[in-house]
Structures are given as structure tokens and as C-alpha cells.
Amino acid sequence: MMSDSKKDCFAHGGVLLFLFALQFFLPAYHHGNMARIMVLASYAIGYNLLFGYTGLLSLGHAIFFAAGLYGSGLAISQFGFSVGVALVIGVAAGCVLSAVIGALALRTEGVAFMIVTLMFAQAGYLTVLYFGEFTRGDEGFVLAHADRVLWGVSLSDQTSKYFSAFSLFCVSLIMCLALVRSRFGKVLIAIRENEERTQMLGYNVVWYKFCTIILSGSISALAGATYALLFGYVGASFASVEYSIYPLLWVLLGGAGTVIGPLVGMIFMFYLIDLSSGVTTAYMLVAGVVLVFLAVFAPQGVMGEVRSRIWKWLS
Amino acid sequence: MAVLSLLSAQGLSIKFNGLSVLSDVSFDVPKGQVRALIGPNGAGKTTLVGLLSGRLLPSSGTVHFDGQNVTNWPSHKRIVQGMGYTFQITSIFETLRVHENVALAARRHQMRDTLVNEVVEWALVRVGLAEYVNDIAGDLSYGHQRLLEIAMGLAQQPKLLILDEPTQGLTESDIEAFKALIDDLRGEVTVLLIEHNMDVVMQAADFVTVLESGQVLFEGVPSDVKASALVRAAYLGGANAKA
Ligand SMILES: Nc1ncnc2c1ncn2[C@@H]1O[C@H](COP(=O)(O)OP(=O)(O)OP(=O)(O)O)[C@@H](O)[C@H]1O
Ligand SMILES: [Mg+2]
Numbered sequence: 070m071m072s073d074s075k076k077d078c079f080a081h082g083g084v085l086l087f088l089f090a091l092q093f094f095l096p097a098y099h100h101g102n103m104a105r106i107m108v109l110a111s112y113a114i115g116y117n118l119l120f121g122y123t124g125l126l127s128l129g130h131a132i133f134f135a136a137g138l139y140g141s142g143l144a145i146s147q148f149g150f151s152v153g154v155a156l157v158i159g160v161a162a163g164c165v166l167s168a169v170i171g172a173l174a175l176r177t178e179g180v181a182f183m184i185v186t187l188m189f190a191q192a193g194y195l196t197v198l199y200f201g202e203f204t205r206g207d208e209g210f211v212l213a214h215a216d217r218v219l220w221g222v223s224l225s226d227q228t229s230k231y232f233s234a235f236s237l238f239c240v241s242l243i244m245c246l247a248l249v250r251s252r253f254g255k256v257l258i259a260i261r262e263n264e265e266r267t268q269m270l271g272y273n274v275v276w277y278k279f280c281t282i283i284l285s286g287s288i289s290a291l292a293g294a295t296y297a298l299l300f301g302y303v304g305a306s307f308a309s310v311e312y313s314i315y316p317l318l319w320v321l322l323g324g325a326g327t328v329i330g331p332l333v334g335m336i337f338m339f340y341l342i343d344l345s346s347g348v349t350t351a352y353m354l355v356a357g358v359v360l361v362f363l364a365v366f367a368p369q370g371v372m373g374e375v376r377s378r379i380w381k382w383l384s
Numbered sequence: 385m386a387v388l389s390l391l392s393a394q395g396l397s398i399k400f401n402g403l404s405v406l407s408d409v410s411f412d413v414p415k416g417q418v419r420a421l422i423g424p425n426g427a428g429k430t431t432l433v434g435l436l437s438g439r440l441l442p443s444s445g446t447v448h449f450d451g452q453n454v455t456n457w458p459s460h461k462r463i464v465q466g467m468g469y470t471f472q473i474t475s476i477f478e479t480l481r482v483h484e485n486v487a488l489a490a491r492r493h494q495m496r497d498t499l500v501n502e503v504v505e506w507a508l509v510r511v512g513l514a515e516y517v518n519d520i521a522g523d524l525s526y527g528h529q530r531l532l533e534i535a536m537g538l539a540q541q542p543k544l545l546i547l548d549e550p551t552q553g554l555t556e557s558d559i560e561a562f563k564a565l566i567d568d569l570r571g572e573v574t575v576l577l578i579e580h581n582m583d584v585v586m587q588a589a590d591f592v593t594v595l596e597s598g599q600v601l602f603e604g605v606p607s608d609v610k611a612s613a614l615v616r617a618a619y620l621g622g623a624n625a626k627a
Binding site for chain 2: 252255256258259262263265266267268269270271272273274
């Protein structure tokens with residue numbers, strides 16, 4: 070009999086192995102989709118740390134994704150930095166920004182927190198438009214193939230794109246898994262379940278939240294930076310309010326507070342829209358109906374239901 | 385401040401919406417004592433321990449704990465300094481297992497997981513919940529949730545354990561066990577016990593502070609409190625003391 074902790078590790082390892090093997094079997098179209106899905110799922114993992122584990126609902130995470138996207142994109146387009154340096158700049162931008170926003174937003178709670186984060190993200194979006202000379206606003210800009218080369222490997226190539234996205238996803242997933250199984254992560258869950266009690270057990274709740282915002286913002290920025298480098302496009306739509314709502318939807322669908330939920334939710338949503346748009350022009354209606362059904366019959370999200378019904382040991 | 389007091393409150397006052405709930409409350413708890421804090425409903429007992437533990441900030445007055453002026457400290461810092469707090473209205477992690485509830489209390493001061501598990505087991509055995517260690521806390525009966533709350537206080541291994549009406553909702557046999565638990569702790573831990581059940585007060589407390597309408601009405605050993613006409617008068621209107 071395996072211990073629950075081991076089962077948990079094996080299950081998540083199995084998912085990673087499966088994603089790795091998948092690239093050898095997928096047709097080109099889905100191959101490209103999966104690369105995109107893994108990058109956006111990493112963004113959702115970052116979001117889930119704050120929302121699903123700590124219970125803080127941010128409506129402005131697009132600003133962190135965009136910080137990574139523009140941080141690395143502009144580092145290349147404006148300053149001609151290499152891919153590696155651009156990646157670091159992107160993550161650093163998200164890290165600094167999340168520290169600043171976290172310090173201010175954590176003075177509020179609940180609905181006020183949602184609104185403050187939403188406002189910051191809106192300010193970020195407008196900043197992107199304001200500096201249109203460099204960002205090219207809504208239209209965005211493209212990073213040349215020649216600039217997207219890491220250690221002699223072109224990131225625009227199908228195989229390396231998949232592999233890079235997979236690497237990013239591995240890093241995000243393993244970090245998340247390690248975190249939520251650690252003492253730190255258990256305090257986050259405690260905060261989500263009963264903040265007042267956690268404080269009265271002697272934990273500095275605000276400090277824990279602050280650290281988590283930085284972690285969450287930095288992972289989101291890492292995903293944003295990787296997106297720019299792999300897909301070569303940087304545009305203001307990624308800073309818009311939709312991109313703050315998406316990770317919330319993906320996480321809710323896949324299972325808030327589960328490590329694998331963000332990936333499941335992302336795949337589900339992606340193919341739901343992809344398939345229904347092939348059948349009807351009213352694809353958003355189809356998607357909406359399915360989402361309502363899920364909300365009614367699987368309120369904890371796919372993996373949340375799986376955990377509460379079958380695999381109780383799942384992180 | 386007496387030399388040996390672990391906790392000392394001086395001139396604490398607080399208002400809610402302009403209404404004075406506590407005015408100029410001073411009291412000292414010496415190290416090792418089991419102190420009962422009693423008084424009619426609405427006297428301000430929970431508010432007072434809220435001020436002591438940092439859940440509320442006073443409009444005036446000071447709190448010293450373990451040789452430090454903690455008046456302006458946030459609650460978590462006071463807990464780290466050695467206060468343990470249990471809530472009158474049960475406050476546990478309902479979705480988490482009993483073990484994890486207590487482990488969260490122990491982990492803050494125990495670095496090694498094996499030690500954490502030892503503390504958890506010790507605390508659960510002491511309140512008689514050992515067999516429920518793997519249950520989800522929210523599935524426990526009300527009385528058992530109260531006991532879990534106490535176990536979480538014990539697992540913090542505090543210097544001062546603040547218990548806000550721990551026996552409320554407990555069965556007779558649980559109350560007997562609780563008295564025995566306090567006897568066990570006597571000398572080891574300083575206890576501040578808010579209690580309506582006079583049997584418990586008489587048997588468990590070394591010393592009693594009576595609070596009424598936000599002021600200290602009387603202080604003395606349990607038998608003096610029982611004999612006091614003043615205290616009896618305070619309890620006569622709307623009293624629910626069983627003495
Ligand atoms: N947050 C608050 N806002 C306004 N009034 C409050 C607040 N908390 C307590 N009070 C009032 O302060 C008074 C003292 O309340 P407190 O809860 O401290 O009494 P208590 O002695 O613990 O009573 P009980 O025995 O019923 O637990 C009550 O009149 C109560 O209504
Ligand atoms: Mg009370």
C-alpha cells in the first residue's frame with residue numbers, strides 16, 4: 070500500500086509524463102494548441118495559488134501576465150536583449166509589480182480587494198495604450214523569429230515550442246505542488262478556511278498573503294514572458310480585463326485549490342470553444358450553457374469533484 | 385505591576401459606537417495561577433480578553449505580558465510571545481481534519497514534523513479526542529468541536545491559556561474531564577478562564593475576577609466570591625449562573 074503522499078506525487082508526475090509523451094502522438098494542430106494551453110495553464114497555476122489556496126480573489130491578474138509579456142517583449146524589441154535576459158526581465162517586472170500592488174491592495178479585504186486589483190489592472194492596460202509608441206497599443210508587435218533563439222535553438226520551431234511550454238508547465242506545477250504540501254502552503258489553506266483562527270494561532274496572515282501575491286504574480290509573469298517568447302506576439306488584449314477573468318474561469322472549471330485543476334480547466338475551456346465554434350457561430354452560447362451545467366453539477370470544478378469523491382489524497 | 389505577574393492590564397477602556405463597554409479595568413494574573421473571569425452576560429468578558437490578546441485595541445490603558453509592553457502589538461505577535469486563545473464561538477478549520485487543525489497550532493513553534501505529531505497526539509489525548517484524529521473537524525458534534533478548540537489551545541503550548549467559556553455545550557462527563565484537565569495544567573500553564581458554570585469556577589479556579597458592566601466588581605478566592613453579597617446581587621438580574 071502506497072502512502073497518500075506518495076500517491077499524490079506519482080499522480081502529478083504521471084500527468085507530466087503524459088504531457089511529455091503526448092507531443093510524439095499529437096497531430097500538428099493539437100500540438101500547437103497544447104503548447105499554448107500549457108503556457109496559459111501555468112498562468113492559471115499562478116492565479117490558483119492566490120485564489121484557490123489562499124482564498125484571495127484578484128480581478129486584475131492580467132497586469133502580472135502582461136508585465137511578463139511586455140517586460141520580455143520590450144526587452145527584445147526595444148533593447149535587443151537576448152531571450153534569457155528578456156525572460157528574467159519579464160519575471161522581475163511581475164515580481165516588483167506584484168510587491169507594489171500587493172502592499173497596497175492588502176490594505177483592503179473582500180470586495181474592496183477585488184475592485185482595487187481590477188483598478189490596478191485597468192491602469193496597467195491604459196499604460197500599455199498610452200505608450201503606444203513602444204507597445205503599438207491594441208495592434209501589438211511581433212518578435213522576429215531571429216530574435217527568439219535560446220542556446221542556438223529557435224523557439225518558433227514546433228518541437229522546441231512544445232518542449233519549452235512543457236518545461237514552463239513542469240516548473241509551475243512542481244513549484245505549486247511543493248508549495249502547497251509545505252508548511253507554508255498549509256498555512257495558506259488555513260487562511261482560506263478561517264483567517265481569524267489562523268491569525269489567532271500566531272501566524273502573520275498579512276505577511277503570508279503578501280508573499281503569496283508576489284509568488285502568484287511572478288509565476289503569472291513567467292507565463293506571460295514565455296508566451297511572448299514562444300508565440301512572438303505582444304498585444305494589449307493580454308492586459309485587458311478578459312485576461313484577468315480567464316484564469317478565474319479556468320481555475321473554477323478545473324477545480325480551485327487543486328494543483329492540476331488549472332490545466333484541466335484550461336484544456337476544457339479551450340476545446341469547448343474550439344469544437345463548438347466549428348459547429349455553430351453561436352459557440353459562446355454553447356460554451357455558456359456547458360459552463361452553467363458544470364457550475365450546477367460540479368460546483369467544486371472537475372478536479373475538486375474528483376478529489377472529494379475519489380482521490381481524497383490529491384493535493 | 386507585581387513582580388511575578390505574567391499578565392498585567394492597567395486602566396483598559398474601550399468604546400463601541402460611542403458606548404463604553406469597558407472602563408478602567410485593571411487586573412494582574414500571576415504566573416501559574418488559574419484565574420476565572422466571571423460576570424453576567426454582556427459584562428464585557430469576551431471584550432476584555434479581546435483586548436488582552438490583541439483582537440481589539442483599547443482606547444486607553446496598557447497590557448503587559450511576560451515582561452513586555454504588548455499594548456500595540458498585533459495579535460499574532462502576542463500569540464508567538466506565548467498567549468493561547470480559544471474562541472467563545474467555536475472557530476475551527478471545519479473542512480480540515482482534526483489532526484491538521486491541531487497540527488496548525490503546533491507547527492508554529494515546532495520545527496520538526498515528528499515533534500508536531502507528538503504534540504498533536506498529546507493534545508488530542510488530553511481532551512479525549514484521540515480516536516477522532518482523522519475525522520473532518522466539521523463532522524464532529526458540537527461538544528467535540530469545543531474540545532477540539534481547547535486542544536488547539538493546548539497544542540500552542542502557551543504560557544497563558546485564555547479559554548472563553550470552554551464548557552459551554554459540553555456534557556456532564558466532558559465537564560468533569562475538563563476540570564481534571566485544568567487540574568493537570570495547574571502550575572504548568574497560567575490559565576485565564578471565562579466561565580458561566582459556577583461548579584467549574586469553584587473547583588478549578590485559584591482566584592476569581594468578577595466583571596460587571598465593564599468594570600471589575602470584585603476579586604477574591606472562589607469561596608469569598610460565593611459569599612459576596614455584591615456578586616450575588618450582580619447575578620440576580622438576568623443571571624444564568626448555576627451557583
Ligand atoms: N463588536 C461590537 N460592537 C458593538 N458592541 C459590542 C461588540 N462586541 C461586544 N459588544 C457589546 O459589548 C458588551 C460586552 O460584550 P461581551 O461579548 O464582551 O460580553 P460577555 O461578558 O463576553 O458576555 P457573554 O457572557 O454573553 O459572552 C455587550 O453589551 C455587547 O453587546
Ligand atoms: Mg463572551
